[in-house]
Amino acid sequence: MSPEEVKHHIKTYIIVFVALMFLTVVTVAISYLDIGVVPGIALGLFVASIKASLVACYFMHLIDERTTIYWTLIATAISFLILIFLPIGAMLAQARVY
Amino acid sequence: MSDNHHHQSFWTKYIWSTDHKVIGIQYAITSLLWLLIGFGLMAIMRYQLAYPGTPVPFIGNFLGEGGILPAEMYNSLGAMHGTIMIFLGVVPLAFGAFGNYFVPLQIGAVDMAFPKLNAASYWTYFLGSVIMVTGFFVPGGAANSGWTSYPPLATTATMGQTVWLWGMVMLITSSLLGSVNILVTVIQLRAEGMTWMKLPIFVWTQFITAFLLLLAFPPLEAAAVLQLMDRIIDTSFFMPTGLVVSGEVLPNAGGGSPLLWQHLFWFLAHPEVYVLILPAFGIVTEVIANNTRKPIKGYKSLVYAMIFLGFMSFIVWAHHMYLTGMGTTIGAFFQTTTMIISIPSVVILTALLLSLWGGSIRFNTPMLFALGFLPMFGIGGLTGLPLGLAAADIYLHDTYYVIGHFHYVVAPGTIFALFAGIYYWFPKITGKRTNETLGKLHFFTSFVCMNGVFMPMFITGLAGVSRRLWDGGESYAHAAGVFQLNEFMSIFAWLLGVSQLFFIANMIISLRSKKTGEINPWNATTVDWTDTSSPPLGHGNFETVPTIYRGPYEYSVPGAKSDYLPQSNKG
Amino acid sequence: MEIPFNVKERPDTGLYNGKLGVWFFLASEVMLFGGLFSAYIFLRNGVEYWPHGTDYLDVPLATLNTLFLISSSVTMVMSWASLKLNDFKKFKLYCGVTLLFALAFLVVKYFEYSAKFAHDPPYLPSTNNFLGIYFTMTGLHVLHILGGMLVIGYYFGPGSKMWNTEPERFTNRIEIVGLYWHFVDLVWIFLFPVLYLL
Numbered sequence: 001m002s003p004e005e006v007k008h009h010i011k012t013y014i015i016v017f018v019a020l021m022f023l024t025v026v027t028v029a030i031s032y033l034d035i036g037v038v039p040g041i042a043l044g045l046f047v048a049s050i051k052a053s054l055v056a057c058y059f060m061h062l063i064d065e066r067t068t069i070y071w072t073l074i075a076t077a078i079s080f081l082i083l084i085f086l087p088i089g090a091m092l093a094q095a096r097v098y
Numbered sequence: 099m100s101d102n103h104h105h106q107s108f109w110t111k112y113i114w115s116t117d118h119k120v121i122g123i124q125y126a127i128t129s130l131l132w133l134l135i136g137f138g139l140m141a142i143m144r145y146q147l148a149y150p151g152t153p154v155p156f157i158g159n160f161l162g163e164g165g166i167l168p169a170e171m172y173n174s175l176g177a178m179h180g181t182i183m184i185f186l187g188v189v190p191l192a193f194g195a196f197g198n199y200f201v202p203l204q205i206g207a208v209d210m211a212f213p214k215l216n217a218a219s220y221w222t223y224f225l226g227s228v229i230m231v232t233g234f235f236v237p238g239g240a241a242n243s244g245w246t247s248y249p250p251l252a253t254t255a256t257m258g259q260t261v262w263l264w265g266m267v268m269l270i271t272s273s274l275l276g277s278v279n280i281l282v283t284v285i286q287l288r289a290e291g292m293t294w295m296k297l298p299i300f301v302w303t304q305f306i307t308a309f310l311l312l313l314a315f316p317p318l319e320a321a322a323v324l325q326l327m328d329r330i331i332d333t334s335f336f337m338p339t340g341l342v343v344s345g346e347v348l349p350n351a352g353g354g355s356p357l358l359w360q361h362l363f364w365f366l367a368h369p370e371v372y373v374l375i376l377p378a379f380g381i382v383t384e385v386i387a388n389n390t391r392k393p394i395k396g397y398k399s400l401v402y403a404m405i406f407l408g409f410m411s412f413i414v415w416a417h418h419m420y421l422t423g424m425g426t427t428i429g430a431f432f433q434t435t436t437m438i439i440s441i442p443s444v445v446i447l448t449a450l451l452l453s454l455w456g457g458s459i460r461f462n463t464p465m466l467f468a469l470g471f472l473p474m475f476g477i478g479g480l481t482g483l484p485l486g487l488a489a490a491d492i493y494l495h496d497t498y499y500v501i502g503h504f505h506y507v508v509a510p511g512t513i514f515a516l517f518a519g520i521y522y523w524f525p526k527i528t529g530k531r532t533n534e535t536l537g538k539l540h541f542f543t544s545f546v547c548m549n550g551v552f553m554p555m556f557i558t559g560l561a562g563v564s565r566r567l568w569d570g571g572e573s574y575a576h577a578a579g580v581f582q583l584n585e586f587m588s589i590f591a592w593l594l595g596v597s598q599l600f601f602i603a604n605m606i607i608s609l610r611s612k613k614t615g616e617i618n619p620w621n622a623t624t625v626d627w628t629d630t631s632s633p634p635l636g637h638g639n640f641e642t643v644p645t646i647y648r649g650p651y652e653y654s655v656p657g658a659k660s661d662y663l664p665q666s667n668k669g
Numbered sequence: 670m671e672i673p674f675n676v677k678e679r680p681d682t683g684l685y686n687g688k689l690g691v692w693f694f695l696a697s698e699v700m701l702f703g704g705l706f707s708a709y710i711f712l713r714n715g716v717e718y719w720p721h722g723t724d725y726l727d728v729p730l731a732t733l734n735t736l737f738l739i740s741s742s743v744t745m746v747m748s749w750a751s752l753k754l755n756d757f758k759k760f761k762l763y764c765g766v767t768l769l770f771a772l773a774f775l776v777v778k779y780f781e782y783s784a785k786f787a788h789d790p791p792y793l794p795s796t797n798n799f800l801g802i803y804f805t806m807t808g809l810h811v812l813h814i815l816g817g818m819l820v821i822g823y824y825f826g827p828g829s830k831m832w833n834t835e836p837e838r839f840t841n842r843i844e845i846v847g848l849y850w851h852f853v854d855l856v857w858i859f860l861f862p863v864l865y866l867l
Contacts, residue, residue, distance in 0.1 A: 006753045014748070017743040024735050024861075028728065031866035044862040051858045059746045059851045066287060066683040069692050076696040079313045079412050081705045087361035088710050090416055093425035143760045165741065208670055211686045286674050286686050316697045320704030323805065333794045333801035353716045353798045361711070386846055638670045 016058045023051045104293035104425035117637050121220050122199030126520075128224060129191035133513075134598075135231075136182035139175045141595055146172055146569035148588035157320050169568040174258065176566070178233070180245030181262065181488045184370070185269050188225045188508060191516055192377035193273075193311070194223065197304045198279055202522065203626035203634065204298050206289025206644045206666075208443035211282040219275035226268025233258040233265070244566070246363060249336035249356050253328045255345055259331055263322045270319045277308035277388075279317075284308075285463050289625070291646035294667065295401070298650040299394065299623050302401055303380030306408040307373050314369035314412065315542070321362035357422055364415035372411045374508055375475070376404060379446055382468045386450055387466040388622050389458025391661055393651040396449045403449075404443035410439040420488040421495050430487050436486035443479055447472065463537030470545050471511060478506030479558065496566070499559025510548040517541075517601070522620070523594030529613040536604040543597035550590030554583040621662050623652055628664035676838045691845045695852050700858055705806050709863065712798050720799045722865040728779060731862055731865045734777045735857065741770030741853040745821075745847045752840040759830055760843070764825040767850070771818045778811055803864050810860060813853045820846050 001009075027047045031040065036059075057063040112120060113204040145154050146167040167175075184372040202210055210216045233240035238256025241247065252259050284305045288297075297305075322337040330351060336359045338351030387394045394400065417426065424432075428661025450472060459465065481503040483489035494500060524532050550551075558580040563571045570584045571577025618627040626634075644666035652663040663669075678685050695798075713719045722728070748763035785792040794804040824843060832841040 001753055003754055006750050009816045010747065010750050013743055013746055017739065020739045020743075021736065024739065025747045025847060027862055027866065031728075031756065031862070037867075043761050044867050047860075048862050052855050055851050055855050055858065056741060057852075058740055060848055068689065072692055072696055075309065076313060076699050077827050078409075082412050083317055083700065083703045083709065084707050086413065086416070087358070087365075087707055088714060090342060090361065090419075090424060090428045091355075091357065091711060091714065093428040094423060098712055190844070207673075209672060211672060212690060213672070274694070274697050277695075278690050281693050282686050282690045285682060285689060286679050287672070312693060312697050313700050316701035317704030317707070320701055320708065324708060326703075327794060327801065327805055331794050333805075334798055335712065335801060351795060351797045353712070355711060355715045358711045358715075359710055363706065365704075567867070665769075 012039055012058055016054050019054060023047055100628060101327050109136040113219065116217045116443050117197050118202050118210045118213065118216060119345055119634060120487040121216050122195050122343040124220050125190050125198060125202060125223070127195035128227070129195060129555040130226060131185050132182050132186040133188070133191070136179050137189055137595060139179045141173060142591060143175050143179065144588035144591045144664040146568065148585040150569035150572045165392055170242060171239055172568045173445050174234070177241045178231070181230065181241070182427035184245065184374070185266070186230065187274070188374055188512055188516070190223055193304065193307055193373065194220070194276060196377060196381065196519055197276070197307070199527070200626055201280055201301055201304050202283060202287065203286060203630065203639060204301050204624050205284060206625050206629070206640065206646065207283060207287035207394060208420065208638050208640065208643065210279050211286055212279050215275050216279050219272050220281065222268055222272035222275065228273060230265030233261040236261055243496050246367070247325070249325060249328065249359050250338070252325065255337055260326065263326050263329070263353035266322050267319060270315045270322070273311045273315055277311040280304055280308040281312065289644055289646055295398065296646055296649050299397070300380035302404060306404050309377045310369040310373050310411065314366045317362050317365035318339050320358055325359065338505070340401040343555040360422065361416070364418045368415040368418070369411040371507070372407060378471065378512040379404070381515045381522070382450060382471050384624070385464045385522050387455055387653065388620050389460045389462065390454055391653045392453065392457045393653060394449065395452040396648070397651070399445055400449050403445040407439065410435060410442070417486050417491070433487055440479065440483065447476060447479070448459055463532065464518045464535060464539060465539065466541045466587055467514045467521065470541065471514045471518065473547070474506055474510035474514060478503060478511050481506065486493045494559060498555040498563050498565055501565050502555030502559055502647050505552045505555070509552065510545070520630070523621045524608065525616065526626060526632050527636070528609060530608050530611050531614055531619065532608045533604050536600050536607070540597060540600035540604065543600065544594060547590045547594035547597055551587050551594060554587050558583055623662050623664050624650055625665050629666050676835070676841060685841060687841055687845050688801055691848050695848065698852060705802070705809070706863070709802050709806070712802060714732050716798070720797070722867065725785070726803070726865050727784070727798060728865050730777055730781055732772050732859055735772045735861050737770045737777070738854045738857050741767045741774070741852050744770065745850045749840070749843045752843055761825065761829070764821060768818060768821055768825060771814055773809065774814060776808070806860055806864065810853070813856070816851055817850050821850065
């Protein structure tokens, strides 16, 4: 990586930093909106996901990474989604015998 | 390449070594000892099952009042037998020992990617295993809530359960370090020319196993932390509201769910089944290809089947939970996935069976164990199908049928494959040959005894005998017809123990014998045999790191000068 | 004996061993916290009433902590970029600031925890499952912060000698530590709304 590229990167880091600060304030602000529990959770997680993607893409350089790492993360993401959604799915579909 | 010339003390060379081969052997010796101990626990239990309420001979005085095995201790032995066999025995042997020793050798690497991490992984395992058994010496004895540790039983159990959880956290950490190491080694350190489709099947199985360990184990670590919180600082993650124990309502705040533990536990424990079986597939494939002197049928379908198997193993776990009042929709989902996951297993088994067709088979000891593996794993797999269907499982759940099923998969299945691996690679590790007569005696006696132990379990299980009865079903009317089988099974279990003496004797005699000087006694094709001496060099493995030109199983290639072409053979 | 691709990248994967290793480690960390998040969802949906974060927790303090962690993440990545620009002094500066931000996070967390314990009646993990999962998840996260500080502290202090002998290897190590540190930040980015706001 040439010094020019690094300097360019540093500019990106500063922009991302400002964006993260701003989005943190947004996250807190929307928690005061009275839009009901489910939309509130959805919106809150949506903003958190944007922040997380910013960190992952720019600070962790995922925007420009190698195929091997992408494959690893795809496998991880799939098993993560299974872990999150299948147990709760199973619980919500629990037979109600009472 | 090699640092052999430096003088190293015994401690740096054999104890604190970072050489993957030494660590592999450390894993092998430790895990074989644990297998023996785990077997010993079961031998005591089998006495109680065969002759309930009679004093156990020889060791009775250590067990309890009048030499009779107390019911609480019976539960401890059961839980610890399962834990030791799976987490301290089979997985470390299959993945820690074989993976460590042969993955770098087979891909032409000088060592694992992170040698120090590798040593750390072994010592964490060692520490975890020691912690695990200190449970026997705390008040109330070792963990006694089964190897599955279901709450609320486990949450309210004696102190041994806390020890079990700490041991488990250590073992999970160890397997994490080990799996990261294997994954990076396979991806980064393959020799030049060793493309993915030239990898020996053994390496593929270890690679997929590492992925399963990496992704499936951490949720259990999370669950173990939650259960520790429940036990130590009285949280209620797994404790429902208003739970009554011994006539008193527990003071916990409640609101938790025992089912949560089951989900997190089986999220690990089902992939764990494939952690147990995949390395076995790998070893059997190597041995069969070598001893039929012909290529494996369907190399690519084997690889894809194994990858598919690994993926599917993440979405079948709730078939262990049909009795938890699971809704029909989600039950249908898990029944479907369970039926689908049997397909790749069948593909693998069929490919291995077809590989035998038309081969001029050498019936040496490793091959006998590999051949024994095929039908035994077949029985284990096929008897699992009824358990995957909710309607049948509601009847069979928690009976001896289940015990018979998974022991067929793991005992005459995986453990036979591991024996095959030990006999097959013994000349590589030591430069010496094992004794064929003792080896064959070991195989035939083990084969008969294994079936003698586990086949009757299907019968008692179908009669409805529960797996957790201290008296073996003596006091239950529905077990009366099959109770006599307990004695039959116990005798075969003890004989199985005796027949392992052939193995131990064989190891001792062979280790004391002279080196044969053969580098490649089986005329194998993979670079672990062809490009390094037996035993391999110290650090560095290869005089010159091989370049790979051929697939892993080029046996009996038409027109070739010899009946095998090493992977590193350019010609 | 030298392990290949320890420092230089392997041509076909474009990675050096440590970087791939740390990504695998992070994958398992995702599953570890995934297990806890799954438990959180499961527990929350399993009961009639689940408290709102603000019933027990201090949002302004947590917001401050979020800002601390984000800042420490950016100084971490800047310290790596300084090494890439061959500026060791700046590296030291940014690395030190990262440690300070991490320390500030821990101090705030300490006040948060002790306020819970000092409350009348005390808010303990055993009080209810909301507080239980709050203490478990943030506690595990704090352990990750401590671990990260230990490693960053090492490379800030005695470990930084490596810069003189093997600068490329040292830069790689800082990159790896950074990856871990950003991950810890990333976990907090989700913990903050999930526990405090939703």
